[in-house]
Amino acid sequence: xxxAVTHPSVxxxxxxxxxxxxxxxxxxxxxxASGRPIISFAMGSPAPEAIPTESITRAIADILSGGxxxxxxxxxxxxxxPRLRRAxxxxxxxxxxxxxxxxxxxxxxxxxxxxxxxxxxxxxxxLVLAESPSYANGLATLHNYxxxxxxxxxxxxGMDLGAACRVVAEAGRLPRLIxxxxxxxxxxxxxxxxDRREKLLTLAREWGALILEDDPYSQxxxxxxxxxxxxxxxxxxxxxxxxxxFSKIVAPGLRLGWLVAPADTVAxxxxxxxxxxxxxNTLSQQVVARLIETGDLDRHVxxxxxxxxxxxxxxxxxxxxxxPREVGVQWSRPVGGxxxxxxxxxxxxxxxxxxxxxxxxVAAVPGEAFDHERGRGAIRACFTxxxxxxxxxxxxxxxxxxxxTVGGGG
Ligand SMILES: Cc1ncc(COP(=O)(O)O)c(C=O)c1O
Numbered sequence: 166x167x168x169a170v171t172h173p174s175v176x177x178x179x180x181x182x183x184x185x186x187x188x189x190x191x192x193x194x195x196x197x198a199s200g201r202p203i204i205s206f207a208m209g210s211p212a213p214e215a216i217p218t219e220s221i222t223r224a225i226a227d228i229l230s231g232g233x234x235x236x237x238x239x240x241x242x243x244x245x246x247p248r249l250r251r252a253x254x255x256x257x258x259x260x261x262x263x264x265x266x267x268x269x270x271x272x273x274x275x276x277x278x279x280x281x282x283x284x285x286x287x288x289x290x291x292l293v294l295a296e297s298p299s300y301a302n303g304l305a306t307l308h309n310y311x312x313x314x315x316x317x318x319x320x321x322x323g324m325d326l327g328a329a330c331r332v333v334a335e336a337g338r339l340p341r342l343i344x345x346x347x348x349x350x351x352x353x354x355x356x357x358x359x360d361r362r363e364k365l366l367t368l369a370r371e372w373g374a375l376i377l378e379d380d381p382y383s384q385x386x387x388x389x390x391x392x393x394x395x396x397x398x399x400x401x402x403x404x405x406x407x408x409x410x411f412s413k414i415v416a417p418g419l420r421l422g423w424l425v426a427p428a429d430t431v432a433x434x435x436x437x438x439x440x441x442x443x444x445x446n447t448l449s450q451q452v453v454a455r456l457i458e459t460g461d462l463d464r465h466v467x468x469x470x471x472x473x474x475x476x477x478x479x480x481x482x483x484x485x486x487x488x489p490r491e492v493g494v495q496w497s498r499p500v501g502g503x504x505x506x507x508x509x510x511x512x513x514x515x516x517x518x519x520x521x522x523x524x525x526x527v528a529a530v531p532g533e534a535f536d537h538e539r540g541r542g543a544i545r546a547c548f549t550x551x552x553x554x555x556x557x558x559x560x561x562x563x564x565x566x567x568x569x570t571v572g573g574g575g
Contacts, residue, residue, distance in 0.1 A: 184309055187302040188534035196528055204559035206529040206546035209351065209413070209503045215472060215549070216416045217456070217465045224455035228448070237448045243435045245271025245423070246450035252457035253423060261397055267428035270435060271421070273445045275381050278408030278424040279303050281434045282377045283310045283342070291341040294332065294374075296324050298506075298535030298543070300351045303344055303379060312342070316536050323347060323357030326364055339372045347395055349382035349502025352535050352545035356501065359392055366395060369404050378407045382502040384414050384466050387474035389500055396425055403427050411453055413503065414466050419449040473503070473549050476556060480505055480548040483557045487564030492571065503549045506532075508542060513570055515544040522566035527559045 176182070192207040228237045244250065249271060254264050272278045279302070287293060289311025295304060297316035307314050315336065317329045324345065333340060345365065347357040357365070369376045378395040396407040410422035426434065438444070456462040481498060484507070488494040493510035507529075509515060515531035522529065532543030544563075551559055 180309065180311070185305050187305050189301050189530050192528060192530060202526065203523070204527045204551055204555045204562065206527065206548070206551060206559055208550060209547050210417060210550035211413065211469075212472070212476070212549055212552070215469055217461065220456055220459070220461035220465065221416070221452055224452040224459075224461075225448075227455055228451050237451045239447060241444045241447040241450060243438050243444050244431070245269070245445065246447065246454060249450045249454040249457075252454045256457050256462070260391070261394065261425070264425055265428065268425055268431055269423060270426065270431045270438075271423050271445045271450060272408075272438075273422070273442055274412055274417070274420045275379065275408050275410035275422045276302060276306070277438075277441075277445075278406075278410075278422055279306045279377070279379065281424070281437055282375075282406050282408065282426075283307055283312070284437055285430060285433055286342050286375050287312045288341075292333075292336050292338055293342045293344060294324075294329055294340045295344040296346065296350060296353075298352055298532060298540045299344065300346060300379065301530070301534040303346075304535075307342075307344065315340075316539070318539070319350070319353060319355050321355060323355060323361035324365060326361070326368060329368065333372070340374045342375050342377055343369055344377045344379065345395070346379045346382075348380055348392070349385065349499060351382070351502065352504050352530070352532070353506045354497040354499030354502055354504055356392070362392065362395055362398055366398055366402075366404065370402070374404075376405045378405050380407060381410045381413050385469060385473060385503065386501040387470060387477065406430065414469065415453060415456065415462065419453065420446055421449045421453055476548045476551075476553060477505070479553060479556045480546065480560060483560035486557075487561045488567065492567065494567070503547050505546045505548055507544050507546060509544070509567070510571070511542055513567070514541055516541075518563075518566055518570045519544060521569045522563050525562035525566050527562040527566070529563070 189208065196203055196205055228234060250266055250269055254266060254269065257264060283306050287310050291312055293307050293312040293314050295314055295316050297318050299316060304314060315332045317332055318325050347362060349356055376395055380394060394407060396405045399405040406424060406426040408424045411419055484496055495508045497506040499505060509518060516533060519529055519531050530545045532540030532545065
């Protein structure tokens with residue numbers, strides 16, 4: 166080995182010493198390293214057949230045969246490729262109204278949006294409210310910037326705002342940021358009612374707190390009518406930054422997303438991005454601009470809205486079949502998004518169950534990744550990534566693992 170050193174000989178910074186990652190992403194690395202065929206409900210990934218490879222191929226062919234093929238492999242403006250920005254503003258017009266180009270930033274996936282918002286608005290020690298349970302990677306971002314995160318329980322309408330007020334009163338200080346995933350929440354699947362959205366905004370204004378509206382899933386609605394986003398409801402009030410991504414509706418490997426924020430915030434974020442990665446992946450941006458322009462993206466999203474509810478129903482039916490009612494397992498019935506949240510009968514611990522499940526050849530994410538305390542008795546299962554025929558078998562294996570865990574081997 167030319168280089169195999171385990172530890173540096175100098176100390177990490179305090180941030181570096183305390184850095185945390187995500188149990189979700191770690192599961193992908195672990196599964197990749199295991200080399201065993203495992204049915205995975207772990208990552209929030211699209212199904213392989215749900216990646217629009219034909220449209221992407223056509224878009225790349227168009228780029229390569231166009232007048233400036235090399236431009237796709239050059240740096241691009243930090244705010245985003247102008248053609249993508251124009252296409253995006255047009256694409257979100259029906260939902261969000263006309264967005265000022267100065268208020269739009271193209272990012273390297275939703276994660277970079279979460280990072281930039283936290284970087285700009287959260288100082289070490291600041292109080293941040295998040296949902297319980299909440300997206301593990303988002304919680305990791307908040308932690309890594311030194312936030313004091315208080316996770317607030319939810320009901321079926323969204324964050325419990327009475328509980329939020331109690332948390333704030335107990336903390337004796339106001340939150341700087343409220344991290345919310347109001348539509349098809351990851352992992353619970355909960356969607357905030359209109360009333361809860363309005364009340365959350367009112368509270369944020371009272372507290373002088375920014376709402377980070379993380380919205381990767383609103384396009385993946387399988388039933389019912391869309392609700393206005395927090396960004397729309399704020400009506401230009403400057404209390405919401407909305408972070409979105411193409412990961413769930415095109416392909417996560419493109420690492421492409423966008424955010425909408427006040428112009429001054431976008432300018433600062435662009436400056437921050439220049440010391441991070443200069444620009445989002447230029448080829449990805451040119452590809453997605455074409456997918457929007459040709460209508461391929463709209464057609465694709467329509468196809469996903471037909472495909473995914475069938476996968477969800479398959480998972481729900483498999484749960485009925487393999488998790489007998491008398492065992493006391495409960496699960497969500499999401500009307501959008503990618504996840505079923507499965508609550509186990511006490512005292513079963515999600516992580517222990519998943520150890521047994523891995524032996525059976527199936528993976529999911531333990532609930533403790535989404536709330537270290539309150540999530541322990543749950544697991545999250547993604548219904549979009551596994552092949553349809555694997556869903557039933559995967560859930561059957563989970564059921565077997567549960568029987569082993571509850572019955573001590575039975
Ligand atoms: C709630 C939430 N926010 C952000 C992201 C990150 O998106 P991306 O993969 O585009 O960085 C995800 C992805 O799973 C998510 O579920």
